[in-house]
Amino acid sequence: MTTAGAELTLRHPVERFTLDNGLRVVLAPDRSVPVVAVSVFYDVGMRNEPEGRTGFAHLFEHMMFQGSANVPKMEHARLVQAAGGTFNGSTHQDYTNYFQALPAEALERALFLEADRMAAPAITEENLRNQIDVVKEEIRVNVLNRPYGAFPWLQLPQIAFESFANTHDGYGSFVDLESSTVDDAADFFSHYYAPGNAVLCIGGDLDVAEAERLVQRWFGPVAARPVPPIPATGEPLPTTERTAIVEDALAPAPALAIGWRVPDPVGDFDRYLGTVLLAELLSEGDASRLERRLVHDDRIAIAQSSYVGLFGDPFDVRDATLLTTQVHHPAAVPAQRVQAAVHEEVRRIAEDGVPVDELRRVQARTEAQLLRQADSVLGRTLGFAAAEIVHGRAELAGELAARLAAVTPDQVQAAARDLDPGTAAVLQLRATGGQR
């Protein structure tokens, strides 16, 4: 399996350069299909929001689609889609990204659109009021009007962490969203959306010299601005168990989430890789430890999953982050019983270690999943860009399969020893709507 990892690295050489205004540029050419992906990652995410402005990073992401100096409202979408392309953006804990996947002949158009809004997005009162309404509907769809909407991603961090950066609601309170002003948005843009605070990553069907010329042409004129320092979001390791109970009036059945603090995803990368494979070994598929124990043998769970990183991508976050185990269980099964079974399975790994053949199977499956993500030009390009902005090395995305294949049973055992029941954050969801 290391051969496939090496092949992936070889097939996607990475070129990089930096413009005079500080914009870091990564090119990952691959001409096998006539598709190109363009992405801009800004080094600002939910964790950077100040108190009183929860949800602002995401609201501002919406504002970047409202037009710019030379692009009227709705035209960003039309210019991309009428070229046969797709677009979107997303707000993460540590960055916000914008991206297009298009036929190769539309590359320059996408660069124009990204450069135009990097220089001057249309931040107006009318656009801001409109997008506050849209974001409120987004929160109603995804959180308020559905069962388990905030579970556990908005609720678990509140007990797992201490600092405002790590505990606050990144979707935002309606009070904070509604009181946002055009001045707030202009300040946020000025502070965080400087070219020197961004990475432009282009992947797929491109000629390196021609792409470099086009990048210089469109992004070169964007004025340089001071770049804010990256705030430290790490915090001291927890020393006690923390628990909380939340009620969900829409949910028909209870659920449990256990979060353990894990090693620094950037500064302690080798140790962290053991944690990533531990999550796979615990929960991925019918052969996994928790699926067998909770679902099939003890029959105390309806569904279970474990993942590293708030949104399930272990390689797009900085410190501090969690390994989360999430279990939906029947009302007749007490949460304590589920919790004890999870801790017992983790302790078995911590004490007995992991058989080599079991780890090999988990590594084969993990490798296949990484390759699958890299098969799409857009998926690959976003992976390179996230590695560049979080780890400072786009190449890391191409090396992950090989790095994970090299993890030893000892590393996974050490990762399990890090999951101490005495320092876990445990969230119980009670279904108060009754069986409806």
Added chain:
Amino acid sequence: MTTGLDLTLIPPLGEPRPQPVPAAEESTLPNGLRLILVPRPGVPLIELRLRVPFAATTAADAGLHTARGSVLSGAVLLGSAQHDQTGIAELLQGHGAELSVSTDADRLLFATTLLPDGLAPVLGMLAELLTGATYPDDRVEGERERVAERIRIALSQPGVIARSSLAARRYGEHPYAITLPDPELVTSVDGDALRDLHRARVLPAGSTLVLVGDLDPRATAEAAADALGDWTVSGHAVEAPPAPDLRATGIELVDRSGAVQSNIRLGGPAPGRTDPDLAAVRLANMIYGGYFSSRLVENIRERRGYTYSPRSSVDHQAAGSSFLVEADVATEVTGPALLETWYELGRMALLPVTEAELDGARRYILGSMALSTATHAGMASTLSALVGAGLPPGWLAEHQRDLAAVTVGQVQEASRRYLAPSALTAVVLGDAGRVADQLEPLAPVSITRSASA
């Protein structure tokens, strides 16, 4: 209003590069199983899709069939003559694979990705399950309880309730009226029922195996014949009976007390994949609400802020295709949002679209078809759906030519027939106490109580 674009600044599009056309090698095994093999460049992986026709035979049988199918799709992995559940999962996992088995109203689908070296053993395991899944009684009991519990959870999701309410209103007694099985029926499914169902319906004749990716077609065909040659149950695949569309008038308001949003759902018939009107309807759908650059998004999201992701789509099932509209809107603007949604439909039906709208929609559909088939997984899923629907792999190219030829007049004609508000059945899921007054001025409203809210 938008100001005019300074077109001189927008970089023009370059010359399109031709899309590589993958060569699909087709053959049929002596047992009747169709093989579609597509070697393509890309990552060293193979994507596998086995599609088995699995429709309910009659409307009367549909409830029980759907319940049994929902348990079978998990229980088929619970054991074979040679391996227990863990052994099956471990063998697959060692080759980077994990079989996902799912059912819908038309088919049973086995799907996985796998590392190329694992082709023979993964096909061998698939054959072991097809010819010898044991459905151990005790394990089946555990599985059916989990499935029933998952269905109860699904039925608390507003999107799921809205979808099933619309299907019930459109299809009445037809099997397509059932989008999720009744949990009570699910808990009565036992190992005997699954073994009978498997024997009667998991048949090679009518089924299609698609393999796409890093493969050699000749060696792969041999491996498939070796592994699956013993799958020799005889019998004929069953397709769903033709689906009626009841076209009920007025609005059905499904009460969900306390809801902070209303889920608006409209649906009606659409041309099938072989109907000459399909290309025009797909383009009309895009212009109306099929993508971000559409009239519906511009109106109720970007102008009025009523909703986050309004959308329309053309959906194909074996026995009937649909044009669907969805918008989840704030409770207090439910009436105005439905008014605008109907207004934009009426405008499509009565007035011509612009050449620019048509051109944008056409380029988007062609571009997104190219994007969605530019991965092993996208190509495998697309071919499995097309060939499973009885179409040749070359249908994609033919459909692209059809799209290129559609005129503004044809879009209007198709819209008048398929997008007119009068052609669509309407369901709104929301807090009836706060929403009924808003809807009554628009059309007669009948209020029903949600089964699960």
